[in-house]
Amino acid sequence: xxxxxxxxxxxxxxxxxxxxxxxxxxxxxxxxxxxxxxxxxxxxxxxxxxxxxxxxxxxxxxxxxxxxxxxxxxxxxxxxxxxxxxxxxxxxxxxxxxxxxxxxxxxxxxxxxxxxxxxxxxxxxxxxxxxxxxxxxxxxxxxxxxxxxxxxxxxxxxxxxxxxxxxxxxxxxxxxxxxxxxxxxxxxxxxxxxxxxxxxxxxxxxxxxxxxxxxxxxxxxxxxxxxxxxxxxxxxxxxxxxxxxxxxxxxxxxxxxxxxxxxxxxxxxxxxxxxxxxxxxxxxxxxxxxxxxxxxxxxxxxxxxxxxxxxxxxxxxxxxxxxxxxxxxxxxxxxxxxxxxxxxxxxxx
Numbered sequence: 087x088x089x090x091x092x093x094x095x096x097x098x099x100x101x102x103x104x105x106x107x108x109x110x111x112x113x114x115x116x117x118x119x120x121x122x123x124x125x126x127x128x129x130x131x132x133x134x135x136x137x138x139x140x141x142x143x144x145x146x147x148x149x150x151x152x153x154x155x156x157x158x159x160x161x162x163x164x165x166x167x168x169x170x171x172x173x174x175x176x177x178x179x180x181x182x183x184x185x186x187x188x189x190x191x192x193x194x195x196x197x198x199x200x201x202x203x204x205x206x207x208x209x210x211x212x213x214x215x216x217x218x219x220x221x222x223x224x225x226x227x228x229x230x231x232x233x234x235x236x237x238x239x240x241x242x243x244x245x246x247x248x249x250x251x252x253x254x255x256x257x258x259x260x261x262x263x264x265x266x267x268x269x270x271x272x273x274x275x276x277x278x279x280x281x282x283x284x285x286x287x288x289x290x291x292x293x294x295x296x297x298x299x300x301x302x303x304x305x306x307x308x309x310x311x312x313x314x315x316x317x318x319x320x321x322x323x324x325x326x327x328x329x330x331x332x333x334x335x336x337x338x339x340x341x342x343x344x345x346x347x348x349x350x351x352x353x354x355x356x357x358x359x360x361x362x363x364x365x366x367x368x369x370x371x372x373x374x375x376x377x378x379x380x381x382x383x384x385x386x387x388x389x390x391x392x393x394x395x396x397x398x399x400x401x402x403x404x405x406x407x408x409x410x411x412x413x414x415x416x417x418x419x420x421x422x423x424x425x426x427x428x429x430x431x432x433x434x435x
Contacts, residue, residue, distance in 0.1 A: 159308075159332070159339040161281055166192065166310050168277040169325075173312075176269050181237045183316050190311040190322075198303030200326060201295045209255065210298040211267040212289040217282075220331035221289065221300040223324075224267055230314055230321025234266055235259050237316055260291055267291075274325070281338050301328045308332070369404045369411065371425060403431050 170187045177185040204210075209231055211224040235258070255263075271286040278284045292298040301307065310325040332339060374394045402425055404412040410431035417424050 159336070161339045161341050162192070162308070165274075165277045165281065166325075168280075169274055169310075170312065172273040172276060173270060173314075176273055177266070177314065180266065180269055181234070181316065183237050186315040188313050188315070190313050192308065192310050194306060194308045194329075196303065197299075197301045197305045197307045197328065200307060200309060201299070201303070204295055206295075207255070207293060209260070209263050210292045210295065211264070212292065212298055212300060213267070213271050213286050214289045215331055216285045216287060218284065218331055218334045220328065222286070222328070222331055223298060223300060223326040224270060225324040225326065226263055226267070227322045229319075230323060231255065231259060231263055233314075233316055233319035233321055235262050236319065238262050241319075255293065264288065264291060270323070270325075282335050284335075301330065305330060367406050369406055371416075372403050372405060373416065374400070401428065409433070 166189055170189050174185055174187045177187065204225060205227055207228050209226040211226065213222050213224065214220075215222060239262075268288050271288060275284055275286050306329045308327050308329065312323045312325065314320050314323055374396050376394070399415055401413045402416050403410050404414065404425065410433055412427050413429055413431045414425040414427040417426060
């Protein structure tokens with residue numbers, strides 16, 4: 087017994103450090119997992135888009151992930167393509183000069199970002215979409231303002247327009263640019279004609295972006311960047327439309343081509359109409375509906391007579407399932423019960 091007791095003590099003695107090692111091993115992974123749940127400075131900078139990361143990285147990419155791309159409105163490409171062609175002709179007649187209009191890009195962003203990106207001084211023309219009951223914005227940079235004024239007031243060709251920085255625009259300059267904006271809005275209305283009838287009208291001109299706020303700063307807008315060249319003169323013109331303004335015609339702008347009809351196929355529709363005439367359905371005729379006590383029904387026997395209390399010319403309703411379709415009167419033809427149709431049944435509710 088003494089030897090067995092000593093053996094047990096010898097065997098139990100080394101188990102204590104093994105238990106301690108086991109405890110140490112279980113604690114270590116917990117400490118490591120806690121450290122992994124914390125971000126170091128490099129990971130934070132990467133998340134925030136710093137250290138030369140792309141502009142769309144980090145939190146900015148998350149914020150802009152809800153932005154709607156203009157490519158989801160394919161018909162806008164058609165509208166803007168028609169617009170630049172019509173503007174080129176209209177501005178040639180307006181300035182009596184060789185004018186070229188080009189579409190540089192179309193992009194979507196938040197309204198606040200667009201206002202912050204404007205190069206001042208710029209003229210901001212606010213216009214109204216009458217049928218859609220909302221607003222849009224035309225931004226004309228200073229180069230185009232002075233070029234239009236120079237051309238309309240007889241400036242020499244081949245010379246750059248004179249720019250006087252640090253002063254506000256004169257009434258003459260504002261009126262001349264307003265005439266150009268009216269021309270652009272007229273062409274924009276015409277450009278939308280194949281899709282929908284819309285009338286864009288001039289509302290006001292602003293030089294301070296704060297007074298040209300037509301949407302919430304966080305609202306999504308679509309901007310078409312146009313460049314107008316008049317020989318050695320010209321400048322940029324931005325056409326901005328909030329997505330809220332385009333919402334009434336969103337379904338039309340989602341078309342992949344002009345006149346597309348979503349979910350409809352005329353060939354299939356005509357075939358379905360023809361086949362409906364040959365469809366067979368089961369009709370049930372309801373002669374009379376009446377309420378009878380369950381106690382009375384319990385006393386029914388074979389040969390019991392049930393008085394329906396109705397005349398021979400009373401109307402009978404034909405049902406397809408639970409839907410009433412037709413009404414008529416019951417009779418007999420060639421030893422068979424027949425129903426003469428009188429008209430359509432009135433649906434309940």
